[in-house]
Amino acid sequence: MSDFFDRHDRRHAETRAEIRSLNQGVADGMLSAAELRQQVEALQRVVMQLVWAQVRGEPLALHEEPLRTWLGLPQGVTAEQALDRLRRSQAKVLGHSACPSCGAQVQDKEGITDEGCPWCGARLQTER
Numbered sequence: 001m002s003d004f005f006d007r008h009d010r011r012h013a014e015t016r017a018e019i020r021s022l023n024q025g026v027a028d029g030m031l032s033a034a035e036l037r038q039q040v041e042a043l044q045r046v047v048m049q050l051v052w053a054q055v056r057g058e059p060l061a062l063h064e065e066p067l068r069t070w071l072g073l074p075q076g077v078t079a080e081q082a083l084d085r086l087r088r089s090q091a092k093v094l095g096h097s098a099c100p101s102c103g104a105q106v107q108d109k110e111g112i113t114d115e116g117c118p119w120c121g122a123r124l125q126t127e128r
């Protein structure tokens with residue numbers, strides 16, 4: 001009789017685990033859909049700003065919303081800093097140079113002659 005109850009309890013535990021797993025999957029799916037919707041809405045705001053700037057013949061305000069957040073720039077960043085950050089992040093990687101301070105391999109980017117070491121923060125002077 002005890003064997004029957006053990007099997008019964010095990011089966012119930014398995015069913016509960018399956019339901020938990022299913023609920024978690026649904027919850028994850030709903031969370032992803034909500035996140036996806038937020039990202040699409042953010043992208044729509046960015047596109048609208050691009051179109052609006054184009055229509056007015058004005059330069060893009062990279063340091064203002066919604067572009068600032070979309071580009072991952074900190075609050076209070078100036079237009080010049082935003083442009084510099086964007087230029088550095090988008091530049092083509094030509095190779096690597098050793099950091100003079102910590103020895104880490106730092107990307108040598110096209111058109112950037114003062115690379116920053118992402119590990120120790122030291123500045124490297126590069127030629128290209």
Ligand SMILES: [Zn+2]
Nearest residue numbers: 099102117120
């Ligand atoms: Zn370094």
